[in-house]
Amino acid sequence: MNRLATILALAAAPALADPDPExxxxxxxxxxxxxxxxxxxxxxxxxxxxxxLASYQRDDLTxxxxxxxxxxxxxxxxxxxxEGDAAWIADYLLRGDPx
Amino acid sequence: MIPAPLSSGxxxxxxxxxxxxxxxxxxxxxxxxxxxxxxxxLALFAPPLxxxxxxxxxxxxxxxxxxxxxxxxxxSERASIGRITGLGDLSHASLVYSPDEQFAYVFxxxxxxxxxxxxxxxxxxxxxxxxxxxxxxxxxxxxxxxVSNYEPGGVRVFxxxxxxxxxxxxxxxxxxxxxxxxxxxxxxxxxxxGETWIADLSGETPQITRVKGMGANPYDALVTGDGRTYIAGxxxxxxxxxxxxxxxxPEPQSILPGYAEGREGLPVYKMPHxxxxxxAGQDFVLPAMGQHEVLWVDARTxxxxxxxxxxxxxxxxxxRPDGRHVWVNFAHPLNxxxxxxxxxxxxxxxxxxxxxxxxxxxxxxxxxxxxxxVRDAGKVIIYDTETFEQLGEIATESPSGIFFTARAHRxxx
Numbered sequence: 001m002n003r004l005a006t007i008l009a010l011a012a013a014p015a016l017a018d019p020d021p022e023x024x025x026x027x028x029x030x031x032x033x034x035x036x037x038x039x040x041x042x043x044x045x046x047x048x049x050x051x052x053l054a055s056y057q058r059d060d061l062t063x064x065x066x067x068x069x070x071x072x073x074x075x076x077x078x079x080x081x082x083e084g085d086a087a088w089i090a091d092y093l094l095r096g097d098p099x
Numbered sequence: 100m101i102p103a104p105l106s107s108g109x110x111x112x113x114x115x116x117x118x119x120x121x122x123x124x125x126x127x128x129x130x131x132x133x134x135x136x137x138x139x140x141l142a143l144f145a146p147p148l149x150x151x152x153x154x155x156x157x158x159x160x161x162x163x164x165x166x167x168x169x170x171x172x173x174x175s176e177r178a179s180i181g182r183i184t185g186l187g188d189l190s191h192a193s194l195v196y197s198p199d200e201q202f203a204y205v206f207x208x209x210x211x212x213x214x215x216x217x218x219x220x221x222x223x224x225x226x227x228x229x230x231x232x233x234x235x236x237x238x239x240x241x242x243x244x245x246v247s248n249y250e251p252g253g254v255r256v257f258x259x260x261x262x263x264x265x266x267x268x269x270x271x272x273x274x275x276x277x278x279x280x281x282x283x284x285x286x287x288x289x290x291x292x293g294e295t296w297i298a299d300l301s302g303e304t305p306q307i308t309r310v311k312g313m314g315a316n317p318y319d320a321l322v323t324g325d326g327r328t329y330i331a332g333x334x335x336x337x338x339x340x341x342x343x344x345x346x347x348x349p350e351p352q353s354i355l356p357g358y359a360e361g362r363e364g365l366p367v368y369k370m371p372h373x374x375x376x377x378x379a380g381q382d383f384v385l386p387a388m389g390q391h392e393v394l395w396v397d398a399r400t401x402x403x404x405x406x407x408x409x410x411x412x413x414x415x416x417x418x419r420p421d422g423r424h425v426w427v428n429f430a431h432p433l434n435x436x437x438x439x440x441x442x443x444x445x446x447x448x449x450x451x452x453x454x455x456x457x458x459x460x461x462x463x464x465x466x467x468x469x470x471x472x473v474r475d476a477g478k479v480i481i482y483d484t485e486t487f488e489q490l491g492e493i494a495t496e497s498p499s500g501i502f503f504t505a506r507a508h509r510x511x512x
Binding site: 030031033034035037038039041042043044068073075076077079080 | 165188191208230250273318334366367368369456474
């Protein structure tokens with residue numbers, strides 16, 4: 001079992017595996033950030049702040065996160081994230097972080 | 100107070116007299132020794148020590164990525180001795196040192212180029228040179244600092260004293276794998292067009308040699324310690340490409356062709372890094388892309404000599420300076436683990452989990468210790484490279500790269 005899954009499982013222990021905002025926010029900053037920049041304004045991967053993603057619907061964005069973009073370095077996150085997690089991230093990206 | 104050796108007061112003597120104490124305990128505090136020095140100075144009625152009397156040869160900097168600061172560390176004390184703040188976004192920041200090991204040039208992801216003085220522990224100068232940078236290098240003569248950029252792409256070269264821009268080399272592409280080679284030259288690769296360029300800065304205007312046909316999407320590159328062989332990792336091909344820089348003009352040579360053929364490409368959650376190449380006798384070692392293994396190549400013939408299956412997608416595969424062992428860390432979600440590979444048997448001889456988010460490893464110049472940054476534990480942890488015993492740890496905020504000043508004297512780092 002991978003570490004994130006472990007964290008999520010622990011955090012969500014008794015209830016359903018609801019997305020854990022703290023772990024996911026960290027994942028976006030640190031691990032999406034390794035390609036998109038910690039502030040998400042771009043690196044090897046493009047800017048994924050709200051203005052840059054304006055043309056995306058939540059569901060399309062969720063699919064991009066789960067399946068990646070084949071033929072590019074954007075990896076599929078399905079092996080590590082549930083659909084609920086990916087949808088939470090899609091919302092988070094579209095909304096932007098107040099911080 | 101810890102008794103301090105009353106030595107004659109040169110830094111060399113101090114270092115030597117501590118040696119027998121310091122293997123497992125942090126050596127008697129710096130302050131104690133400074134005090135002793137001051138006493139010695141007074142006793143001789145000598146003029147006070149100049150303000151910069153600290154030598155820099157065993158110092159280093161640890162990038163604290165979230166807080167935009169650098170921790171100044173003392174290698175033989177195994178301790179932090181200060182912090183330099185105000186450097187902007189330092190995620191994935193790297194740095195190089197001036198030849199005298201007093202200054203560091205820090206390349207931030209926000210495009211900031213910052214010059215810091217590690218003795219005064221201050222920012223000396225800072226320019227915003229581009230929207231989004233990926234790395235940098237310093238020329239062999241220490242006169243120029245070059246930065247490669249994702250946005251707007253290309254390489255910019257700055258005067259190492261003043262940080263005034265002296266050359267702008269647009270490439271029309273994300274530019275990666277920037278290294279210095281002898282002759283005041285820099286070499287770098289173009290993600291979008293699959294080229295490698297050599298920029299010669301020894302004359303009035305930069306002379307550019309363009310090498311086409313490196314292959315699709317070079318993502319990083321390294322140069323061997325003699326400055327002769329440049330190797331680019333390719334995202335879009337099932338091989339790497341090498342250039343013999345002693346050839347004129349150099350021609351790309353495919354190495355490890357088809358290394359992943361017939362195997363499913365595994366998702367890569369963090370791109371591998373090719374700097375910090377490892378030479379173990381005849382071979383060097385490279386992280387595979389999309390396969391959980393490292394690949395061994397004969398340094399002269401560039402033919403494959405073996406593969407070692409690894410715990411996950413390797414990010415760094417770095418040889419201990421003597422080349423006997425190679426230390427490997429891994430991409431998310433397996434980035435809590437380290438494997439050590441014997442370079443003779445090419446087998447994993449040690450595996451352990453220092454903690455969550457092991458981002459970087461730095462060997463002491465002769466390799467007796469390795470320092471690991473463990474991001475999510477907020478620590479740098481120090482290990483003995485023979486016994487793998489933990490020797491110490493230093494608290495730091497979200498550490499990433501660790502850079503010892505000895506890098507000043509090595510090519511291509």
